[in-house]
Amino acid sequence: MKVYGRNVLKEILENDVSVKMVYFSNSKSRDLEKLIESVKQRNMPYTIANDKILERISNEKKHQGVVIDIGKFEYKDELIIEEITNPFIVILDQIQDPHNFGAIIRTSVATGVDAIVIPKNNSVKVTPAVVKVSVGTIFKTNIVQVTNLSRFIEKIKKLGVWVYGAAMEGKAYHKVDLKKPVALVLGNEGSGIRENVKNKCDDLISIPMKNKVESLNVSVSAGILLYEVFRKNEDINS
């Protein structure tokens, strides 16, 4: 996969992601020269080309002079959950929009989520656009792909994880315990969480509204709920 953007490369460098090739633009820029220097220091393979070539490789005009071939994106196996003590998990049930996925990854990293779980089918996947919207923070977390979400939820419940699903009919989120080990399920942009997945949740939570709107944007809902979990588990009052 060819990802792009300066902040994306910075995160790749910071998180020691293995790369096949870094392509830099031959347009002179202070910021680019610094990045080339960092790539050199780590003995990463790199090459310099003109902007048109970078555009062709990345299929993107706004590459900011940096395209990185990271090979195949490595999803983590669901077994990783068993290795985490007191996990904080986000489960996305058939989210479709790369912008939502990228923004949720960003908030997940900020709030200390240990793994983001997506189903193999009918779901947005990790694409260059997702990596870009996540501003490279995707390399700071674990993205897990599972075949069957319901079965995965059953499994983590047996590990002691309490699973909350976000749904209109749920309890107001601020009145709910939300203590770790915890998982938060968010549903599809149009139709929410599927019934069979919803039925597996321990509890449903909702975001109250003053004026009724159809729903909030799913990345906004995720932000509000993830921060509530964060506040109820971390000492951020000192």
Place this chain on the structure above:
Amino acid sequence: MKVYGRNVLKEILENDVSVKMVYFSNSKSRDLEKLIESVKQRNMPYTIANDKILERISNEKKHQGVVIDIGKFEYKDELIIEEITNPFIVILDQIQDPHNFGAIIRTSVATGVDAIVIPKNNSVKVTPAVVKVSVGTIFKTNIVQVTNLSRFIEKIKKLGVWVYGAAMEGKAYHKVDLKKPVALVLGNEGSGIRENVKNKCDDLISIPMKNKVESLNVSVSAGILLYEVFRKNEDINS
């Protein structure tokens, strides 16, 4: 302006927005027929055409069989603020992305924001894409355009409104009063709030993070902060 989408039309109907013409697709659909019926009942001008024509009029493939010509979008005058008792205001300092603007409008309506204020220059404007992302909720609130944000902030401070700016160096948001009358300023996606605008704020607030990321997506930050204002002002604990 030609806006599109079924939920957008529903909000237009619900909020008695005046329209110049509603264009419906001639493709048969239960949902469309219901909408045509509602439009008829209100004596709104409408016409039926094929999907290609709707696409050409709206410049959008995903029009869902409904395009609405609402004429020129009417921004409100800033004088409107003086008529609101105990206002809750959102100020967007040079936001650029229509998706962010639309999502912020949606959350603003849900949390009872009275007005969303944008500067005339260097800012996203109300476009059909913004209306679509807001799912038509834009017709439930007041969008105010001002020439000079700093001067506007000075003015509302004189009215007793406490102005908070969202900035990394601010106090943790959950430890701040946030009582109405209140305004929340959010900055540009890349560079945040401009210095001269920041200087006018009464106080700066920030969103703490477990793992440092560059920043959250601005519509996500808006969601977290708007819900905090909502919680600190409304009785949602009953």
